[in-house]
Amino acid sequence: MSEPAEARNRAGLTETEFLAGYDPRRFPPVAVTVDIVLLTVRQGRFSVLLVRRAEHPEMGKWALPGGFVQEHEDLDEAVLRELGEETGLEQLPPGIHLEQLRTYGRPDRDPRMRVFSVAYVAFAPHLPAPRAGSDADLARYWPVAELSSPDGPRLAFDHATIIDDAIERARSKIEYTPLATAFLEEPFSLSELRAIYEEVWGTPQDPSNFRRKVLRLEGFVVPVGEIAPPRGPHGGRPAELYRRGPAQVLWPPLRRREPEEAPGEEG
Amino acid sequence: MSEPAEARNRAGLTETEFLAGYDPRRFPPVAVTVDIVLLTVRQGRFSVLLVRRAEHPEMGKWALPGGFVQEHEDLDEAVLRELGEETGLEQLPPGIHLEQLRTYGRPDRDPRMRVFSVAYVAFAPHLPAPRAGSDADLARYWPVAELSSPDGPRLAFDHATIIDDAIERARSKIEYTPLATAFLEEPFSLSELRAIYEEVWGTPQDPSNFRRKVLRLEGFVVPVGEIAPPRGPHGGRPAELYRRGPAQVLWPPLRRREPEEAPGEEG
DNA sequence: GCAAAAGTGTTGACTGTACACCCATGT
DNA sequence: ACATGGGTGTACAGTCAACACTTTTGC
Numbered sequence A, B: 001m002s003e004p005a006e007a008r009n010r011a012g013l014t015e016t017e018f019l020a021g022y023d024p025r026r027f028p029p030v031a032v033t034v035d036i037v038l039l040t041v042r043q044g045r046f047s048v049l050l051v052r053r054a055e056h057p058e059m060g061k062w063a064l065p066g067g068f069v070q071e072h073e074d075l076d077e078a079v080l081r082e083l084g085e086e087t088g089l090e091q092l093p094p095g096i097h098l099e100q101l102r103t104y105g106r107p108d109r110d111p112r113m114r115v116f117s118v119a120y121v122a123f124a125p126h127l128p129a130p131r132a133g134s135d136a137d138l139a140r141y142w143p144v145a146e147l148s149s150p151d152g153p154r155l156a157f158d159h160a161t162i163i164d165d166a167i168e169r170a171r172s173k174i175e176y177t178p179l180a181t182a183f184l185e186e187p188f189s190l191s192e193l194r195a196i197y198e199e200v201w202g203t204p205q206d207p208s209n210f211r212r213k214v215l216r217l218e219g220f221v222v223p224v225g226e227i228a229p230p231r232g233p234h235g236g237r238p239a240e241l242y243r244r245g246p247a248q249v250l251w252p253p254l255r256r257r258e259p260e261e262a263p264g265e266e267g
Numbered sequence C: 001g002c003a004a005a006a007g008t009g010t011t012g013a014c015t016g017t018a019c020a021c022c023c024a025t026g027t
Numbered sequence D: 001a002c003a004t005g006g007g008t009g010t011a012c013a014g015t016c017a018a019c020a021c022t023t024t025t026g027c
Helices: A003-010 A015-020 A075-087 A159-176 A179-183 A190-201 A207-216 B003-010 B015-020 B075-087 B159-176 B179-183 B190-201 B207-216
Strands: A030-042 A045-052 A066-068 A097-104 A114-124 A139-143 A221-227 A240-244 B030-042 B045-052 B066-068 B097-104 B114-124 B139-143 B221-227 B240-244
Touching: A030 A075, A030 A159, A030 A179, A030 A190, A030 B030, A045 A075, A045 A159, A045 A190, A066 A075, A075 A097, A075 A114, A097 A159, A097 B097, A114 A159, A114 A179, A114 B114, A159 A179, A159 A190, A179 A190, A190 A207, A190 A240, B030 B075, B030 B159, B030 B179, B030 B190, B045 B075, B045 B159, B045 B190, B066 B075, B075 B097, B075 B114, B097 B159, B114 B159, B114 B179, B159 B179, B159 B190, B179 B190, B190 B207, B190 B240
Parallel strands: A030 A114, B030 B114
Antiparallel strands: A030 A045, A030 A066, A045 A139, A097 A114, A221 A240, B030 B045, B030 B066, B045 B139, B097 B114, B221 B240
């Protein structure tokens, strides 16, 4: 028998009566928050939005944006509200992708009280600098490659774990869904799309085969019938432009290939 | 600005002070539960464990087993504890698979108070009848095919949604992981494994090609070097036996094929 | 012309599917 | 012998990675 059932039975209460007479001294305070792993590719770098904590605990460390779920809010509503607050955007851009990641509830993950965090992942195109009108030091995008480096941010609570899970979710999700397009603004070229895959996966893709695969997957992208504007220093042929198609899943998936057991790292 | 931040700022409190002085009249009571979708294949039927509610609200309806997360428990611990209680098993059988599904938090999903439910899916082999020693009417396995039929159970709260999500998770997870083996006790034959796929997906699989695919995926199953015991009425060649291999993922995946737009339903 | 990037074609290896066929067992 | 299910062989179509090649642009 579980402890609360025992407590309830000892008090001679039905479950309903027990809950109606909810006593915070007996059921210690519990909070539910949402934390958002906002992933984006800016300046060619796969990055995550973090905010610096101005208060204890974990003061000065970097944390995921998030906050309490309010009384009448669904989880998704809480996420959208927090996202708007943290990015400083009145309206989130179209095409942004939001999905629930998982819930983190280790008893000791927050020293103040029992906090369950329902984590979400967002895939967003390049957004303006965060928190417009606020202290620029308090929120910034960190390249995920720097997260584990000594120069990277020190992360608060269990947010390093959450971010790792979110990155893995992103890497696998763009294999079998068209959601890599959520990192781009429309219209986009296939090279831009390929750059997203290469940056998120960290592996180069053959341009010609990539193109063929993307175009053969029907509903992944649709041509807009325009040509990209001319390019910078040495030219090169301008690319055709595309927008997101109606497909929800990709079959066959695009595959990331791990670099075998070869020693050659990138760079 | 979010409402709690405003409230905190008006009171001149830091976040820490605010939380330390947590006031249940201001932050109305919130509960976190785990709900478990225990999936299994028994008597050849893909089934889910449900318990009949003996109390209001939703009295008499069928609900997922679950309960409150206790003060010092991690989520996974709460699930294991509840699973043990509901199945009546001292020790869960080896090979059982447990994973977090997602968290459901609609404000109105439970009329008593704000309840966030962290749902888990479990894949289990045939287990003894639930809740040994308790009223047999209170817990039973329902075939998932009956859930949407008029003779099926009326489901409490939002548990129909949770079960739907869990079933879809199971159907997709056995495509790209070896977890279909979690529905079987070792050792098992390839026909038994194929029967799991056919029952969970609801589509027949070609026996010879199924065999080849499974055996070529290295680490999916490993032969134990034994032959299944003789069979019932009309014989038939006895099958070789296998146990679970070390693989974590299957590539290429086994694919369920939707029945095109053909009219022929099963049966 | 040359560099650079977009885009096309070709080839050989591999995979998936359908289906014919052989094997081992009970009656 | 024959029914039943386990297990193998084969052949065709589709897919994929590699890489040579053509096209369109800026300088």
